[in-house]
Amino acid sequence: MDEPYRYRNKVMSPFAAGRRQGGAALKGGFAKDGRVFGKGAARRKGPLREILTGMYAAGTHRIVDTRHCLVENEQAQKVVRSVKTLMMRYGIEPYDEDAGTGFMRHVVVRVGHESGEMLVTLVTNSEEFPASRSFCRELTRMCPFITTVVQNVNLRKTNVVLGGKEQRLYGPGFILDTLCGLSFRISSQSFYQVNSVQTEILYLSAIGFAQLDGTQSVIDAYCGTGTIGLVAASRGASSVVGVDTVESSIRDARENARHNGIENAAFHAADASSFMRGLAAEGRSADVVFMDPPRAGSTEEFLDALAVLAPRRVVYISCNPVTQMRDLRYLAAKGYRVEKVQGVDMFPHTDHIETVALLSKLNTEHHLDIEIGEDELSEIDFSKDATYGEIKKYVLDKYGLKVSSLYIAQIKRKHGLIERENYNFSKKENQRVPNCPEEKEKAIEDALEHFGMI
Known part of the structure; x- marks a missing residue:
């Protein structure tokens, strides 16, 4: 990135109580100018806790x-x-995740890179926010660049930041931003890349990989607010179908298509794997599939359905090269070839990157079906990955060490070789998994190298 500072357009901060300091505090309500708000609110004697x-x-x-x-x-x-x-001024208690008490859990701020519009989401531990009007009035006075404020209610004891219920406190409840020449609507739960400058580079790379010429039908899987699909629709796709599980994102995607005047794109709220299976069962096809799954990667069900749809090109965008590599191997076994991969510095000053890979369907007209007799099989080298048993035997014979399948899986995963994300994990809740000792790790790595796997 040319100027890798201040690029994050999404800032998310939790709240917690710190040490106590002087001043009045309240329990169960809000106070200002000596007044107490909220059902059951009662003034509590003693110092107010610092808020972290x-x-x-x-x-x-x-x-x-x-x-x-x-x-x-x-x-x-x-x-x-x-x-x-x-x-601090209103006596609003921060959330205590151990006790499940307190009011304010998080604040999430989203900023439009081009528009400068700002959405503030206050995540609370209660639906009641009695002082919300005066709170928003003071907040927008202190920060006049705020465009809209929403309250998101999360009553669950969970690490998930946002809950399912929301209400607008100020403004329209969403912001607009410009990306690749299009305007996008962003709400609190919409997926939107955190680095808009590099996102344009990423998406234009993906569109270039797809080689759209006005004739191709496109599927935008894991589409979020429809960003990549709408860019494709405006830059050479004949039609676009987008799918995502988050209904609010799909609402935004449809609205994005409408206010950009794009009529050749449709969006569906559904599980991407189920949606792809449905299209495959209907005998539908697509020329290009864009896919941008979460960090865990795609699923075998999705990739199997994709292979049945048999698009000529697959453009796979990923924030996790390890799971992307796993999925590319799976698609290679389904008749796809990786043509090229481009990394994009989406998260400067970290070791994380975004990658976009182009896969093309092998041309079956250039392949032949042949029959091989049993007497000819012995002359053919069917090279493959070693089994767990073969790796254990190699380590035992050479080093005199016994290694478990769990240890082998750990080292394979370290080198990006494990087949599925949850393979060989304990099924027990809160089960502690031992780490492979260094001596055995080196022996397993030697075995993987011996068998040509690394």
Whole structure:
């Protein structure tokens, strides 16, 4: 990225209670100018707790102050600090995830890169927000660049940030942003890439890979708000069908098509795998499939249905090269060839990247079906990956060490060789899985190298 700072258009900060300090505090309500709001609110004597906000430290729920983070949007950071200030002023308790008490859980800020519009989502532990009008009035006074504010209610004891119920507190409840020459509607639960500058590079690379010339039918799987599908519809696709499980994203995708005047795109709220299976069962086809699955990658059901649809080109966008590589292997076994892969620096200053891969369907007219007699089979080298048993035997014979399938799976996964995301995991809840000892890890790696797998 040419200017890899302040690029994150989405800032999400949890709230938690810190040490206590002087001042009045309340339980179950909100206070301002000596008044108490909310059913059952009661003034509590004693000091008010400091409110912590920022990001969770890796692998923990310990909050790290990120007010000086150089990749987050500065105005979004100001909103987070302002919400914290108003919580202290109104006596609003932060959420306690252990006890399930408190009111404010998170604030999520989304900023339009081109439009500058800003959506603020206040995630609360209760539907009642008695002081919401005055809270929003003060918040927009402190941050006049805010376009809209919504309250998202999450009553569950979960690590998932957003709940299912929302209400508008201020403004239209969504923002608009411009990407690749199109206008996109973004709501609180819509998927939208966090780096708009690099997203344009990513999407234009994907469109270039597809080689659209006005004749191809396109499927946009895991489509979110329809960004890549609508760009394709405006740049050479004859028709586009998008699918995603999130209904609010599909509503946004349909609205995005409408206000961009795009009539050759339709969007469906459904599980992508089931939707693809349905199309395959109906005998439908597609020339190009764009797919942008979550970090866990796609599913065998989806990839099997894709192979039945037999698009000439598959453009696979991924934020996790390991699961992407796994899925590319699966598609290779279904008759696809990887033509090229392009990395995009979507997350500067981290070791994460976004990749876009082009696969093409092998031309069956250039392949022959042949029969081989049993006497000829012994002369053919059917090279394949070693089995777990072969790896165990090699390690035992050479090193005198016994290794388990679990350890082999761990080392294969480390090198991107494991076939499925959950293979060889314990089925027991909260089961602690031991890590492979260093001595055995080196022996297993030697075996993988011996069998030509790494």
